[in-house]
Amino acid sequence: MVTWLDQKMSGTVHVSASTTGPLALAPAPAVAPAVAAPAAAPAAPAAAVAAPAGASLAEFQQAILTVISERTGYPVDLIELDLDLEADLSIDSIKRAEVAGEVAQRLSLSVEGDESELEDLVKARTVRAMVTWLDQKMNTTVTATVTVAAPAAVPAAPPASVAAPAAAPAASPAPTEVGVGIAPKRLVARESVQPGQRVDPGTLAGMRFLITGGGPVGAYLAELLGAHGAGGQLGVLDSEQADQGFDGVLVLDGLTNLDEPLLPAVFPLLQRALATGPRWLLAAGAQGVTGAADGMPGLFRTIAREYPGLTARFVAVDPAATPEVLARQLLDELLTAADAPVVARRGDDRYVADLVPVELGALAAGGAGPAGDGVSEAAAIGLERDSVVVLVGGARGITPWFARALASASGCRIELVGRTPLPSGPEDPELAAATDRAALVGVLARRGLSSPAEISRTAQAVLAAREVTATIAELTELGGEVRYHALDVRDAAATRALLAAIHAEYGRLDGVVYAAGIIEDKLIAEKDPASFTRVFDTKVDGARGLLAGLDALPGAPRFLVFFGSIAAAYGNRGQADYAAANDALDAIGTRYAARTGVRTVTVHWGPWAPGVGHGGMVTAELSREYARRGIGLIDPEEGALALLRELAWADASVTSVVYTASGW
Structure with missing residues (x-):
């Protein structure tokens, strides 16, 4: 929730401890939702935390249900307490954060001095879990004040749907209004030789590595690791060995199984390995020659963003190089500090592409x-x-x-x-009058569709069919000859x-x-x-x-x-x-x-x-x-x-x- 407040409510969370009594809740002042504030907004004042007497679980529950209903269109009586907010109600991570933010505003939330506990509200996956969280805070004897300030000049880590590169080009003028677009800039990848910062080879002493695939390359690499006091254990791609908590996992299957794409099959192995908290995660492949490594660079760029303390790297190598040369190059990557998540090794040089x-x-x-x-x-x-x-x-x-x-x-x-299949006839007038998803959900709910999942699927199908129909009409109006194939x-x-x-x-x-x-x-x-x-x-x-x-x-x-x-x-x-x-x-x-x-x-x-x-x-x-x-x-x-x-x-x-x- 701390990260969420920084990312979603355009500010930094400051928590000050107080021992004046139990959790304080009061109706929120009538202010614009913080999530809509632009990055350059001035600092917001501290939230008021005067508590009304007798705030009840029923009031907490009603506030949460009302906000969800307003945001989604589902009637309050259809939102069961144990429905999954995302799977059943289609409330994704961004929308869930806004729901949690509005609930917090309406209740003028004050929480315990340990601000990490705030994470639980936005992580809650059901209404019942949100109510339980509020109940627990109400009964605590330590409270705190949450204030929202303007963000720093450089924002914190990006949210799930926002990328922020390590080396970005000069910023273009950004719009200050929601939904206002501007002309795009064109970027092209350019490679340059970048040796990278070396680390002490003694770092490898006592470390344990799992090496999958690679044939003779993997064998040579295990020997080189041994010479540095590390252990290199050979394994197979679909084994459970990654669960054993190795210090590093090296996936070299892209060097040997050239006819078998690594993805998506390699993802579970990488996921299990990451769960154990390794220091190194490397993969290698002959990118561009075959399809074995397709997608690996994009995956490793994302791994590096989600695990910033990890040396995560995909290494594109020359398949014509000898196994000994490839093994030495991979050892060199282990001894290069975390920087670019994707590199290419050709001859004696190490290349990194920048946009x-x-x-x-x-x-x-x-x-x-x-x-x-x-x-x-x-x-x-x-x-x-x-x-x-x-x-x-x-x-x-x-x-x-x-x-x-x-x-x-x-x-x-x-x-x-x-x-999307084309509609077979004119749209039902009542549905046609519902111009957005929330309104459409409300109409479908009133018609007796009792399952939120069924309502969501139906609403999505109606909206998709509308968009297809509108596209065909627009293109026809422009004079184009257009046909649609489902x-x-x-x-x-x-x-x-x-x-x-x-x-x-x-x-x-x-x-x-x-x-x-x-x-x-x-x-x-x-x-x-x-x-x-x-x-x-x-x-x-x-x-x-x-x-x-x-x-x-x-x-x-x-x-x-x-x-x-x-x-x-x-x-x-x-x-x-x-x-x-x-x-x-x-x-x-x-x-x-x-x-x-x-x-x-x-x-x-x-x-x-x-x-x-x-x-x-x-x-x-x-x-x-x-x-x-x-x-x-x-x-x-x-x-x-x-x-x-x-x-x-x-x-x-x-x-x-x-x-x-x-x-x-």
Whole structure:
């Protein structure tokens, strides 16, 4: 809760001990929710803690239920005390923090002098657990005053959905209003030789290491560790040995099992190892040559963010190097202080890639020509009215903005592909009158749907269908020829059949945009391996099936765009699976470009500002959090034009870029 208050309530928590009596609670003053305050807000005064006599458990419970009802739309009488706030009521970590904050404000919470106990309120997963926490504090004999001050110039650790790189470019102007977007900046990875800071080799003496895979490399490394007084125990990837509390775990399977991707299968091993508190966690692979290490860099960038005291590193090595050389390089990484979570070893040099601003040049900076925004770019790409562009995951989220830009600039044929089925008829008038999720949940609850999980699924399906319908209407109004295909891209056979049918009908397929994916954010320590696999496979298996379908066509497309995420480029707390999946997408795209010569680029997007009808993955709660922290959101129209310019004017050898509105 302390971290939450710092991150969610735009301030620093100060707790002063008092021995004047039991927990004091009083109605909160009428002030704006602290979570919506911008980063530059002045310090807030200390919260009042005058307590009314006779505050009861019933009052605590009613306050919590009322806040949840207002935030979600579920009627109070439907919110059972033992429902899981996230699993049953779809209250994610950001929204849960806001709920806890508003409850704290309404009750003018005062807590014990040990501020660490505050964490329990936001961690509580049920209403009953929140009420129990309040009851325990009410009966204590030590109280404290919580004050919320303006944040420091450099914020504390980022929340689960906000990345903050170790070496960020200069900050762009950030919006002060929630949801206001600005033009994104273009960043490209540039490698340089960075030896890193060495540590005393004596540090290894007495340490125990588990080494999985690697064949002769692992054997040589075990010998080198022995020469430094350390123990190197050889193991296998799927063993339970990681639970034994080794000082270091070294995953070298990416050097030997080149036909078997490490992810998602390696995640449970890494998760178990991290739970024991090791000092080192290293993995190695021949990145770029095969798909064995796809996603590992993105995963390790996130591990480094969630475990800042750990030396966590993925090492990309030259597969042609001898086992002895590779073993010495890995030993050297163990003796290099924690810095970059991803390095490459080639010859005698150690390379680290940093993201740096790189402009596209004069043509891209020239602005709209006489024909309007995007027209010259569409012509440079080779798009015209008879061109055909397929957008997978293109009817919802941020992708429709690019579809709009295509339709407006070229009038080309657009084939949208998504999992959401189209509605079979007009929407029910009562449901149609419910314009947001909370209102829709309320209508569905009044209609007798008794299960919050069923209500949530139904509401989500209605909202998704609305967005798809709106996208088709928008594109049609712009003069584009548009069709929608309901298909799960994880079905490789169905994807291949659809691509073949589109190509057979038009005799061409000019461009493909792949934006499929799901998010199920959790910190690594709390992550269900099945959820990690689901998030990873949805994006990665879908991409592989898409490329197999393209390979089967008579001709290749002009361009292929993968929509990635800035989480892959920087790592992001709570998004180990999503960062890994988008990083894997990057590697897959790079290999496809090298194999086919097709213009291929993976764009790792920063967060986009929500647009009317197309909110993307930035919820209202997350948008407020970004605004509070001064993190800029990409203007949707500017983001779409940025992609057109990337395809038109960028160096085709650049297969991976980052577009972000902030200096992350």
